[in-house]
Amino acid sequence: MSTQLTNIQPRSQPVDIGDEVATFSPEVEAEVDRHIAKYPVRRSAILPLMFIVQRERGYLDAPGVAYLARRLSLRITDIWEVATFYSMLHMKPIGKYHIQICKTLSCKIMGEGKITEHVCNRLGINPGETTPDGKFTVSLVECLGSCGTAPMFQINFDYHENLTTERVDQILDSLP
Amino acid sequence: MFIGAIGCEPLQLRRIHLENSRSLTVYRQNGGYEAIQQVLSSRSPDDVINEVKKSALRGRGGAGFPTGMKWSFVPKDSPKPKYVVCNADESEPGTFKDRYLMERDPHMLIEGILIAAYALGAKINYIYTRGEYKYLIDIMDQALNEARTAGYLGDRILGSNFSCEIHTHTGAGAYICGEETALLSSLEGMRGHPKMKPPFPAVSGLYACPTVVNNVETLTAVPDIMKMGGEAYQKLGTEKSGGTKLWSVSGHVNRPGVYELPMGYDDMEKFIFEDCQGISNGKKLKAVIPGGSSVYIMRADQITGRDVRMDYEGLVAAGSMVGSGGFIVMDETVDVFESTKNLTEFYKHESCGWCTPCREGTDWLVKVFKRISNGGGRPEDAQLMLDLCDNIEGKSFCPLGDAAAWPIQSAIKRFPEDFKKHLAVNGNS
Numbered sequence: 001m002s003t004q005l006t007n008i009q010p011r012s013q014p015v016d017i018g019d020e021v022a023t024f025s026p027e028v029e030a031e032v033d034r035h036i037a038k039y040p041v042r043r044s045a046i047l048p049l050m051f052i053v054q055r056e057r058g059y060l061d062a063p064g065v066a067y068l069a070r071r072l073s074l075r076i077t078d079i080w081e082v083a084t085f086y087s088m089l090h091m092k093p094i095g096k097y098h099i100q101i102c103k104t105l106s107c108k109i110m111g112e113g114k115i116t117e118h119v120c121n122r123l124g125i126n127p128g129e130t131t132p133d134g135k136f137t138v139s140l141v142e143c144l145g146s147c148g149t150a151p152m153f154q155i156n157f158d159y160h161e162n163l164t165t166e167r168v169d170q171i172l173d174s175l176p
Numbered sequence: 177m178f179i180g181a182i183g184c185e186p187l188q189l190r191r192i193h194l195e196n197s198r199s200l201t202v203y204r205q206n207g208g209y210e211a212i213q214q215v216l217s218s219r220s221p222d223d224v225i226n227e228v229k230k231s232a233l234r235g236r237g238g239a240g241f242p243t244g245m246k247w248s249f250v251p252k253d254s255p256k257p258k259y260v261v262c263n264a265d266e267s268e269p270g271t272f273k274d275r276y277l278m279e280r281d282p283h284m285l286i287e288g289i290l291i292a293a294y295a296l297g298a299k300i301n302y303i304y305t306r307g308e309y310k311y312l313i314d315i316m317d318q319a320l321n322e323a324r325t326a327g328y329l330g331d332r333i334l335g336s337n338f339s340c341e342i343h344t345h346t347g348a349g350a351y352i353c354g355e356e357t358a359l360l361s362s363l364e365g366m367r368g369h370p371k372m373k374p375p376f377p378a379v380s381g382l383y384a385c386p387t388v389v390n391n392v393e394t395l396t397a398v399p400d401i402m403k404m405g406g407e408a409y410q411k412l413g414t415e416k417s418g419g420t421k422l423w424s425v426s427g428h429v430n431r432p433g434v435y436e437l438p439m440g441y442d443d444m445e446k447f448i449f450e451d452c453q454g455i456s457n458g459k460k461l462k463a464v465i466p467g468g469s470s471v472y473i474m475r476a477d478q479i480t481g482r483d484v485r486m487d488y489e490g491l492v493a494a495g496s497m498v499g500s501g502g503f504i505v506m507d508e509t510v511d512v513f514e515s516t517k518n519l520t521e522f523y524k525h526e527s528c529g530w531c532t533p534c535r536e537g538t539d540w541l542v543k544v545f546k547r548i549s550n551g552g553g554r555p556e557d558a559q560l561m562l563d564l565c566d567n568i569e570g571k572s573f574c575p576l577g578d579a580a581a582w583p584i585q586s587a588i589k590r591f592p593e594d595f596k597k598h599l600a601v602n603g604n605s
Contacts, residue, residue: 038343040257040300041383043365047348051307072365085367085528086348088307104269105469105518106426106504142351142522143269143469144308147426147502148177148433157310 017076022063024056032071042072046082050089059090087141095130095137097175100154103140106147115151116140118165122172135175178433179276182441182451184412187420188396189436192280198315200322203283209328211399212290216336219402224295228398230406232418237263237354237391238468238500239575240417240488247388249378250296256385258298261363262289263391264305264312265347265354268468269522270502273422273434274392278305278312281396282319286342288395290328291402293340296388300341304359307348316344351526355574356389357381358528369530370574393422413439417487421501423447428456428507437486444484444494448505459507463591466491467499469519470579472586473512496586512591513598516584517545523580531573537564538580553599558588 024032035048049071053064060068065079072079083089101107101116116138120126123136130137146152149161160171181189191197191206203209215224229244250258262285266274278285285303293301305313320342323329331339345363347353353362357371360382381387397419401409410418417439425432430453441447448454448461455461461476466486474496478484484494491498506515524538541564548557565581572578588595 038345041364044345044363046365047307047362048346050348051346082365082367086307086350088349103518104522105465105515106270108518109427109506109510109515141349142525143267145266145272145275145306147270147272147504148424150426154308157308159311 017062017066020063020066021070022053022057022061022067024067028052028056036071043074043078046072046074046079047086050079050083054090059093093130093134096135097155098137098139100139100141100144101127102142102144102146102150102152102154104143106143107150107152110150112151114165115153115163115168118168119153119172122169178431178435180433181420181436182447184420184436184438186436187400187412188277188284188393188422189434191284192276197280198282198319200283200319200326203281207403208283208399209287211402212287212294212328213334215291215294215402216334216338221295221297224291224402227406228295228401231397231401231409232406232413232416233394233397233401233409234417234488235391236393236397236421236500238268238470240498243390243394246378246390247292247295249376250386250388251379252297254386257300257383258296259382259385259387260289260292260296260298260301261359261382261387261389262301262303262395263354263356263359263389264303264309265359266309266392266500267306267351267354268470268500268502269519270424270426270465270468270504271500272424272426273501275309275312276434277392277396277422278309279315282316283323284396284399285316285392286319286323286328288398289342290333290340291398292388292390292395293342294338296386298388299339300343302343302345302363302382304345304347304353304363306353307346310346313344313346320344350528351522352528352574352576355576358574359389360387367528369528370576372573414487414489416489417498421487421498423486423501423503425452425503425505427505428459428510429505430454430456439487440490441486442483444486445480445482447486448479452505455505455507457507459509461505462508462510463506463512463515465496465502465504465506465583467497468502469504469522470575470582471497471499472582473516473590475590478590511597512587512594513548516587517542517549519583520545520580523576527576527580531577533568534572534574534577534580537568537572537577540564541580541584548598555599557599558592558595562588 035045057064060083068079069076103112127138127140146161151163152161196202225247233243234240289301350368352358353368355370358368362368377387413419420436420438423435464474488498520541524542527534527538529535565585568577569581
């Protein structure tokens with residue numbers, strides 16, 4: 001007869017979220033309250049709040065996720081569900097400076113390749129990697145709405161447009 | 177980068193070059209908030225909707241749906257709250273016009289939302305901006321504060337019975353959230369999955385309440401429509417495509433930028449070679465994607481000598497679409513196989529994964545493109561890709577699937593030589 005399938009392992013192990021819940025300063029708490037007050041339904045504040053947690057803690061770590069669940073009256077899994085959908089939310093630590101190079105068509109044909117090569121050579125990493133000192137992460141991302149000023153990248157939230165390799169050097173040199 | 181109007185007086189862009197153009201003072205000195213004042217004191221909500229209908233304004237986000245008609249679908253007798261949501265999730269490759277409207281003239285958007293909210297009876301309204309445009313959210317928040325202090329937002333605006341609030345909201349990096357039902361899912365705090373239509377958002381949108389979702393450029397046209405009258409606005413363009421349109425020009429032209437053209441501008445060849453000052457580095461024109469990455473790619477010979485009229489009907493007749501007005505120009509050095517591969521990777525990355533044809537189809541298309549790039553092209557691959565497209569187009573849950581299929585279908589049909597070159601590698605060896 002057929003062998004019964006008993007030994008199926010889940011592909012991912014349950015996340016140990018721990019008991020720690022992140023705490024923030026009164027100013028940050030007030031900012032969180034201001035966002036929650038904008039919506040008739042609390043859950044709507046999930047994305048703005050995720051950006052706040054990410055800004056304060058570097059990424060959406062377990063205590064940060066537990067905090068979001070508590071403030072939004074949601075389950076931990078609701079937070080993960082949303083966080084895994086959006087490309088700007090990070091579940092793992094990333095570099096202090098996140099260099100997001102636009103690789104979509106207009107930037108591509110205007111010299112994105114040269115910029116990517118230059119950035120990667122300079123930092124000694126490939127797209128998707130972080131420098132060992134944790135200072136820089138390089139990502140190739142889809143259209144950032146800067147097509148008329150291509151090629152471009154965004155470092156954290158700052159747009160840098162009409163890039164040349166010289167300009168890239170100046171920008172990277174200026175980052176503390 | 178050039179920002180300005182060609183072939184008409186600047187309308188949407190008329191304040192954009194003024195010093196401090198984003199301040200309330202400059203906005204008011206240049207005709208700002210006159211429309212909302214006039215509307216609140218002398219026009220009924222139905223009046224406003226009729227004026228917008230007369231203007232032949234069509235949604236500038238890409239679909240081109242008549243705005244007045246969209247507004248008229250909101251049920252007046254519904255006891256539920258109503259919402260106006262501004263779609264500022266500008267992420268169609270090649271499109272960057274909304275960015276400059278919000279950066280340089282944020283009060284024009286606020287006034288447009290106010291008029292729409294008055295017409296539809298909405299008390300709370302949102303501006304959903306893509307997460308990467310954080311600096312624009314900051315600019316909008318500042319402008320909203322100014323407007324609130326001056327009495328244009330809040331309770332009993334300008335002494336009328338109309339009360340209204342506008343909030344900014346941030347996306348977090350998902351192209352699909354530009355689709356209106358996905359945007360509403362995201363605004364509700366969910367994954368950005370599209371929802372079944374019908375019911376349309378006008379009946380059951382945000383929190384299952386009547387909701388109108390309009391693009392930034394659509395809403396910023398509204399104050400002028402109220403001031404000059406719907407008919408006068410329509411006459412700036414053509415009968416079915418009223419007013420002016422912003423075109424975001426990128427790629428191999430000498431003068432990229434945001435161009436405001438009257439709808440029905442004659443013709444595309446003149447636009448490229450005179451207004452945009454021709455192809456850069458003395459190269460020849462090869463292809464144009466006129467309306468953002470999702471529309472059909474055009475060959476140079478579909479443009480030169482063809483008097484292509486730049487409006488909704490004119491571009492359909494010429495074999496493409498206005499879309500979002502993301503005008504990508506490519507010179508003879510571009511390999512259309514490579515450019516199409518680039519866009520297919522975009523759609524694969526941005527497919528939300530909700531429905532099978534789009535999620536699997538875009539993934540398979542990228543796999544085929546990659547195999548061909550790696551030298552494993554087979555002569556029958558063009559047909560294979562068309563078959564895959566056929567299984568996506570019209571068969572996916574939302575228009576993202578169609579948007580992924582159209583660039584490939586048109587590229588294979590219109591640039592067969594660029595594909596053959598890659599497909600013959602293996603077949604001939």
